Amino acid sequence: MSKARYVRLExxxxxxxxxxxxxxxxxxxxxxxxxxxxxxxxxxxxxxxFRKEVRDIKLRCQDCQAELIERFTENAEKRGxxxxxxxxxxxxxxxxxxxxxxxxxxxxSKSKSLTSEEIEVNxxxxxxxxxxxxxxxxxxxxxxxxxxxxxxxFPSVHKTAVEVAEIFKxxxxxxxxxxxxxxxxxxxxxxxxxxxxxxxxxxxxxIGIAENGAIAIETNEGNARLVSSIxxxxxxxxxxxxxxxxxxxxLMMMLAHPVSATGQHLTTYVTLMAGRSSLGEGAxxxxxxxxxxxxxxxxxxxxxxxLNDALNCIRCGAxxxxxxxxxxxxxxxxxxxxxxxxxxxxxxxxxxxxxxxxFSSLCISCGLCKEICPADxxxxxxxxxxxxxxxxxxxxxxxNKAMMxxxxxxxxxxxxxxxxxxxxNNDAFRWLLEKTIGIDQTRDLPSxxxxxxxxxxxxxNHSQAEPKHKIVFFADIYAYYNxxxxxxxxxxxxxxxxxxVVLPEQKSSGYPYIGYGDLDKARQVAQFNIEKLMPYVAxxxxxITPEPTAAYCLKxxxxxxxxxxxDARQVADATYELFEYLxxxxxxxxxxxxxxxxxxFGFHVSCHQRPLTSGQAAMDWLRRQxxxxxxxxxxxxxxxxxxFGLKAGPLGIGLSQAVGEPLFDAFAKANVNAIVTESSVxxxxxxxxxKLAVYHPLELLI
Amino acid sequence: xxxxxxxxxxxQKYESLAGHVHFAESGPQVxxxxxxxxDNVPVNRIACAxxxxxxxxxxxxxxxxxxxxxxxxxxxxxLPHLIDTAEIxxxxxxxxxxxxxxxxxxxxxxxxxxxxxxxxxxICIVQSDQILMTLEEAAPRLRQAFTExxxxxxxxxxxxxxxxxxxxxxxxxxxxxxxxSHVIVLEEAS
Numbered sequence: 001m002s003k004a005r006y007v008r009l010e011x012x013x014x015x016x017x018x019x020x021x022x023x024x025x026x027x028x029x030x031x032x033x034x035x036x037x038x039x040x041x042x043x044x045x046x047x048x049x050f051r052k053e054v055r056d057i058k059l060r061c062q063d064c065q066a067e068l069i070e071r072f073t074e075n076a077e078k079r080g081x082x083x084x085x086x087x088x089x090x091x092x093x094x095x096x097x098x099x100x101x102x103x104x105x106x107x108x109s110k111s112k113s114l115t116s117e118e119i120e121v122n123x124x125x126x127x128x129x130x131x132x133x134x135x136x137x138x139x140x141x142x143x144x145x146x147x148x149x150x151x152x153x154f155p156s157v158h159k160t161a162v163e164v165a166e167i168f169k170x171x172x173x174x175x176x177x178x179x180x181x182x183x184x185x186x187x188x189x190x191x192x193x194x195x196x197x198x199x200x201x202x203x204x205x206x207i208g209i210a211e212n213g214a215i216a217i218e219t220n221e222g223n224a225r226l227v228s229s230i231x232x233x234x235x236x237x238x239x240x241x242x243x244x245x246x247x248x249x250x251l252m253m254m255l256a257h258p259v260s261a262t263g264q265h266l267t268t269y270v271t272l273m274a275g276r277s278s279l280g281e282g283a284x285x286x287x288x289x290x291x292x293x294x295x296x297x298x299x300x301x302x303x304x305x306x307l308n309d310a311l312n313c314i315r316c317g318a319x320x321x322x323x324x325x326x327x328x329x330x331x332x333x334x335x336x337x338x339x340x341x342x343x344x345x346x347x348x349x350x351x352x353x354x355x356x357x358x359f360s361s362l363c364i365s366c367g368l369c370k371e372i373c374p375a376d377x378x379x380x381x382x383x384x385x386x387x388x389x390x391x392x393x394x395x396x397x398x399x400n401k402a403m404m405x406x407x408x409x410x411x412x413x414x415x416x417x418x419x420x421x422x423x424x425n426n427d428a429f430r431w432l433l434e435k436t437i438g439i440d441q442t443r444d445l446p447s448x449x450x451x452x453x454x455x456x457x458x459x460x461n462h463s464q465a466e467p468k469h470k471i472v473f474f475a476d477i478y479a480y481y482n483x484x485x486x487x488x489x490x491x492x493x494x495x496x497x498x499x500x501v502v503l504p505e506q507k508s509s510g511y512p513y514i515g516y517g518d519l520d521k522a523r524q525v526a527q528f529n530i531e532k533l534m535p536y537v538a539x540x541x542x543x544i545t546p547e548p549t550a551a552y553c554l555k556x557x558x559x560x561x562x563x564x565x566x567d568a569r570q571v572a573d574a575t576y577e578l579f580e581y582l583x584x585x586x587x588x589x590x591x592x593x594x595x596x597x598x599x600x601f602g603f604h605v606s607c608h609q610r611p612l613t614s615g616q617a618a619m620d621w622l623r624r625q626x627x628x629x630x631x632x633x634x635x636x637x638x639x640x641x642x643x644f645g646l647k648a649g650p651l652g653i654g655l656s657q658a659v660g661e662p663l664f665d666a667f668a669k670a671n672v673n674a675i676v677t678e679s680s681v682x683x684x685x686x687x688x689x690x691k692l693a694v695y696h697p698l699e700l701l702i
Numbered sequence: 703x704x705x706x707x708x709x710x711x712x713x714q715k716y717e718s719l720a721g722h723v724h725f726a727e728s729g730p731q732v733x734x735x736x737x738x739x740x741d742n743v744p745v746n747r748i749a750c751a752x753x754x755x756x757x758x759x760x761x762x763x764x765x766x767x768x769x770x771x772x773x774x775x776x777x778x779x780x781l782p783h784l785i786d787t788a789e790i791x792x793x794x795x796x797x798x799x800x801x802x803x804x805x806x807x808x809x810x811x812x813x814x815x816x817x818x819x820x821x822x823x824x825i826c827i828v829q830s831d832q833i834l835m836t837l838e839e840a841a842p843r844l845r846q847a848f849t850e851x852x853x854x855x856x857x858x859x860x861x862x863x864x865x866x867x868x869x870x871x872x873x874x875x876x877x878x879x880x881x882x883s884h885v886i887v888l889e890e891a892s
Contacts, residue, residue, distance in 0.1 A: 029871050045836075079853050137877055138868035154868065161869050180869040184877050191878065196782050212848040214855075222864040222879030225819045229812040230782045247844045251837050254859075262867075265802040266837070268719075269879070270859040271815075272844065277854035279812040280776035287812075289854075 002394035005358050006651065012333040013650035017658050022158050026150075026330055027662060029157045033321040034372075034635045036263025044259070054256045055376045057249045058312040062302065068210040068243045069293065075213030079275025081289040089119030092292045096121060096202075096235060099290060100130055103233060105199040111217070111224035112136035113204025114152065114315060115294060116237045117337050118350055121202075132202075133194050135223040137187060144171055150331040152317035152339060153261045158330060191223075201227035202235045206257060206315070208243035208293075209250045214274035215291070216250055218257060218267035225269055232285070234276060237292045240299075241311040253314060260316035260374040301349040306385040310345040312375040319369035319379060324637035324659040325362045334362050341369035345382040348389075357390035361651065364641025365515035366607035367552070380514075381560050387517025399438030399652075400516045403643040407477055407508040413448035414481040421447040440648040444684060446482040453484040457491065457503045467500035469585070472536045474529075474554065474575075476547035477508045478680030489698045490546045490578055497585050502541070504532050509553035515642050519561065526558040526568070533574075534567045543575040546698070548679050549642065551577045552608035577609070579618035579678070579697065592626040593701065601700075602632035602672035604663075604686055606679035618678055618697045627700070632670045634662045640685035657689065664689040676700065703835060708800045709887060712833050715803030719862030720875060721883045725830075727890055729757055733764045735886045736825060740790060743823060745769055749788035751817040752809075753827075761792070776813050782820070785813070791821035791880070795860070796847075797832040798885075799840060804861040805885060806840065808847050810854055818860065824880040826860070830889040 016023060041048055061068060073083045086092035100108070108125065110116070110132055122132045122143075134143040138155035142148065144167050149155035156164070165178040168186050176186050203224050205215035215236055217224040228234050244250055250272070258264035276289035301307050320326050320340035331339030336355045338346040344363060348356035360383055369379040402409070413420040423429045430441040439445075453475050471494050479487035491501050510525030533543060533554075545551050554575040562568040576584075601622070605615035615631065622629050639645055639659030644652060667675060667690045674693040675686050687694045713723045724735040740748075748765070749772040750758060762771055772788055785791070793814055795805035805826050809815055818824050834840060848855050864879030875881045 025870065032871060079855075135878065136868075137866050141868065154871070156868055157871065159869070161872075164869050180872045180874045183869060184866070184874045187877055192786065195878070196786060212845075214848060220864070221866045221877050222819055223877075225815055225858065226878060229815045229819070247848075248838070248841050251841060251844075255837055264861075265715075266799075266804050266859055266861050268861050268863075268865055270804075272848075272857040272859075274848055274851075274856070275854035277810050277812045277815075277856055279816075280779075280781040 002397070005394070006397065009333065009359070009361065010650045013329055013655050016329045016333065017650065017654055023328055023658065025160070026157055027327055029151070029154055030321040030327050031635065033153070033262055033318070037260060037318065037321070040259050040263040040265060050252070050256060050259070051374050051376050053252055054314065054374045055312065057244060057252055058314070058375050061244045061249065062241070062308070062311055065240065065243070065302065068245060069240055072208050072210040072213055072243050073293070075210065076274070076291055077213070079213055081213065081275055081291050083291045083293060086292050086294050086296070088296045089294070092119050092237060092294055093121055093124050095292060097124060097128055099233070099235070100125065100128065100200065103199065105130055105233075107194065107198045108132045108200045108202050109194050109198035109227050109231065110134050110202045111204070111219060111227040112139045112155075113202070113237055114149075114338070115204050115239050116202065117149065119237070119294065119296060120337075121237070133198075135191055135195065135227060136219070136221060140187070140191075141167060148332060148337065149339065152315060152320055152331070195226040195230055198227075198231045200233045200235055201229075201231035202237070203228050205236050205238040205242060207250045207253050208238055209247060209272070210243055211246050212274055214272050216254060217271045217273065218254065218269070220268040222269045225271055228271060228273060229279070233288045233290065235290045235292065237294060239294050239296075256314055256374045257316050260314075260318040260372070297350040304349070306382055307345050307349050309377050309382055310342060310349055312377050313342050313346065314375055316374055318372045318374060322368045322372045322636050324366060324368070324639055324641070325364055325655055327636065328655055328658045329362065334359055341379045341383065342377065344386050345379065348386045353386065353389055354393070356386050357394060360386050360390060364637070364644040365511070366637045366641055368607050368610065368636060371610050378560060381557075384514045384517050384519060388519040391517055396516060396518075397438065399647050402437045402439065403646070404512045404516050404518055404521065406512055406643060410448065410477045410481040414450060414452050417448040417450040434648045438648050438652070439646055440653040443646050443653065444688060445646070446478065446680065446684070448481055449484050451484065453480040453487040454503065456484050456488050460488070462495060464495065464498070464500045468498035469500070470536075470539070470541040471499045471501045472533060472541045472543045473501050473503050474506060474533070474543050474545040474550055475503070476545060476550040479546050480508070482680070483696075486546065486696055486698055490544070493582055493698070494544065497582070502536065504536065506532055509547070509550040511549050511553050511557065512643055514557055514561075515644070523561050526553075526561045529554075530558060530562065530568050530571050533571050537570050537574045541574065542581065543571065544578055544581050545575065546578040546678065546696070548577065548606040548609040548612065551575060551612055556611065577613050577617060579621045580613045583617045583621045587624065590621070590624040595701065596625065596627040599628065599673045600671065601627055601629040601674055601676045602667055602670045603629050604638065604675055604677040604682055605631065605633060606677060606682050607637050609678065615678065618676070622676070622697055622700065625701075629676060630670065630672075632666050632672070634666055638663050638682045638685045638689075640681045642681055645685055656685065660685055660689045667692060705831065708833050708835050709830055711835065712798055712800035712803060715800060716862065716885060719803045720865070721803065721862040721885060724884060724886045726886050726888050729760060732757065732827060732886055732888060733761055736761060736792065737764065739823070739825060739884055740765070743789060745789050747772060747788040748790045748792060749773070749785045749817045749821060750792045751814040752794045753792065781813060782816055785816045786820045788821045790823045790825060791817040792825045792827070793817045795826050795828040795885070797834060797840070797843060798828050799837055799859070800833050800835050802837055802859070802861060804859045807858045807860060809856050809858070810851050815856060815858065818858070819879045822876060822880060823882040823884070825884045825886065827886045827888055830887050833887070
């Protein structure tokens with residue numbers, strides 16, 4: 001029942017919105033992770049291209065996974081390790097339970113392993129009377145309070161020092177000051193006997209290396225070193241997707257994890273462990289090493305044409321550090337056991353579609369997780385697929401359906417203007433619109449223009465003898481129905497450059513279909529637009545669009561939706577953002593414009609622009625005409641998420657505005673007269689959030 | 703890049719990770735560096751693993767009889783508990799990686815790992831000509847180690863003291879492993 005799902009989400013979001021200090025600490029943690037990551041990547045010799053190397057390694061290794069598993073197993077067994085292939089969590093648990101019972105195990109020390117959380121191994125062991133103790137500090141904290149990880153890398157980031165001191169006071173009976181250093185001394189004393197006396201040491205593994213049967217375990221605290229060396233029995237639980245081919249592959253992963261997670265060059269301790277080493281002389285019995293290789297849905301995921309990309313995840317948590325809505329609600333709401341953006345397809349793969357669907361609507365389709373992912377995983381498209389599959393069981397709420405009809409609504413709005421505009425400004429109508437459809441009544445919606453772009457375009461007098469360039473103008477909704485004067489201004493700029501501009505039949509980008517998960521409709525729109533655009537592309541036309549999301553669709557989403565079809569690829573290659581094109585062809589002709597004197601502008605880059613020009617072209621274009629303009633950003637989204645922020649309630653405007661807060665603050669501090677952005681939806685959010693004037697770059701010159 | 707530059711990169715990076723770097727040109731200088739370090743901490747027991755015999759002997763002579771040394775041959779019973787009683791652990795790194803500020807320790811016995819993990823202060827000795835610039839350069843050495851040791855073999859990359867940011871993202875050292883990490887770079891022909 002989808003209603004219960006939304007009730008839960010809305011309740012939890014409302015709680016998160018009320019807990020500002022907790023949100024702030026999560027935001028700080030995420031921001032620090034993002035900033036350090038960028039700093040470290042800039043210092044790397046390979047720079048950002050390490051992402052391509054990581055992806056290549058993962059794809060190559062996933063391709064021959066069965067062979068790698070076999071070779072890894074053989075090499076580990078040669079060294080005396082017992083390898084158990086567990087088809088699911090229950091098989092893994094049964095194996096570990098049996099091993100524990102055979103060896104009369106009373107205590108297990110454990111170092112952080114998300115894979116062990118995936119199968120929830122602690123509970124059945126505890127039910128069998130075995131004490132299982134997490135030794136990673138963050139994991140220990142949440143174990144003591146009976147919670148699940150809030151963040152993949154920082155599981156207890158939501159707990160303050162005061163709370164942590166209280167937790168350990170309760171556990172040890174000691175008076176503990178709320179200073180992390182003092183708490184640490186207590187933790188060290190508390191855990192030492194546990195390390196020293198545990199009968200089994202249990203770890204996960206970050207990497208398996210087929211060529212030598214070794215596993216790599218990375219920790220900053222060093223707990224895995226103790227867990228894997230002291231107890232006579234070592235048990236490692238590792239997902240089969242972690243196995244790479246060679247030592248060189250492993251070194252690349254060892255770099256990619258910490259760089260992406262925390263901006264460290266290497267994790268403080270990386271243990272590459274093969275077989276089991278002796279400890280001292282005259283041992284009574286051989287020390288054992290058990291490796292549980294977990295499938296638990298992974299093989300099935302590999303066969304899935306969309307979700308298989310999730311297997312390339314290296315579990316760095318970077319997508320969590322950039323996800324705008326995760327940054328507000330945290331991993332308990334935005335996750336099942338696997339949190340954050342990648343948690344949606346992973347949950348679908350190992351815990352089922354239903355569980356993934358429970359939180360997939362928190363994704364606002366900004367696409368930033370793909371851009372930060374060290375394995376360049378198309379997380380947004382997998383999430384769209386999860387939403388799509390989930391729709392069959394759980395029909396979309398009415399408001400999502402309405403948002404997906406944005407173009408049809410704009411068409412009606414434009415055709416019925418000015419009546420439609422009067423209605424949009426009528427409180428009673430907007431109240432009704434909120435109550436019946438779910439569009440927030442306080443949002444300042446852009447007005448419609450009856451004299452739409454098509455009408456204006458057809459009416460204009462222009463003939464271009466021997467055009468220098470041939471352009472197809474792809475308008476999208478805003479420049480077509482709401483602000484056709486902007487569309488015309490763009491067209492005139494292009495014509496001044498000697499371009500022939502055509503405006504063939506077209507639909508808007510259709511991105512809301514992707515955002516809300518109706519991928520059948522999204523494909524239909526993509527196919528329609530490609531069919532209309534392709535004949536022009538074949539004749540050498542370039543496609544220009546003023547809307548960042550439309551450029552993103554044409555260049556990124558359509559080829560993915562249409563399985564990289566040749567025509568979609570050609571259309572993508574022929575597409576440019578407006579200012580990218582204007583700058584390329586007009587840079588030398590730009591002159592200073594007095595209009596800009598004495599003003600300072602702050603530029604906002606829309607999320608979908610980040611993998612394209614990142615707004616650099618528009619800023620450069622304005623600067624060359626004398627504008628003083630600087631990029632103002634937090635590294636993540638303004639919170640609008642296309643049409644997401646127009647929706648009423650916590651799972652809409654509430655969450656949207658909370659995401660935007662840090663950016664609104666940044667603009668307030670930036671001391672600018674106005675904001676410039678190319679996105680028609682970010683514009684609405686910034687206008688309301690900052691109270692500053694917001695312009696499209698072209699508007700500054702109209 | 704000259705070896706001096708590589709050593710310099712290592713020093714900078716290791717220090718940025720809260721580690722301490724010392725230089726020595728001979729065995730006696732290594733001992734005096736160790737002496738300088740332990741002068742600042744009350745020490746009753748020192749655990750040593752993998753040191754060359756002559757170095758081990760002279761460390762014991764120079765540091766005096768008031769300190770008890772836990773060293774090979776290790777008695778199996780209660781070894782982790784015993785090493786845990788040492789305030790200082792001294793061991794060798796087989797090589798280091800300058801750009802990452804990492805020491806790399808090979809071991810086929812877990813006592814080596816315990817000596818570099820359990821005591822609150824760890825002193826690690828590395829030959830200056832064994833400092834590589836990049837992580838990639840480690841590949842052939844790792845491959846060789848795992849090929850030569852057909853049974854248990856562990857390679858550990860250690861980049862400074864044990865650290866956590868799990869409480870309010872505040873960097874805190876020594877939660878499980880060493881709180882203080884020293885490296886002595888031995889600049890003599892091996």
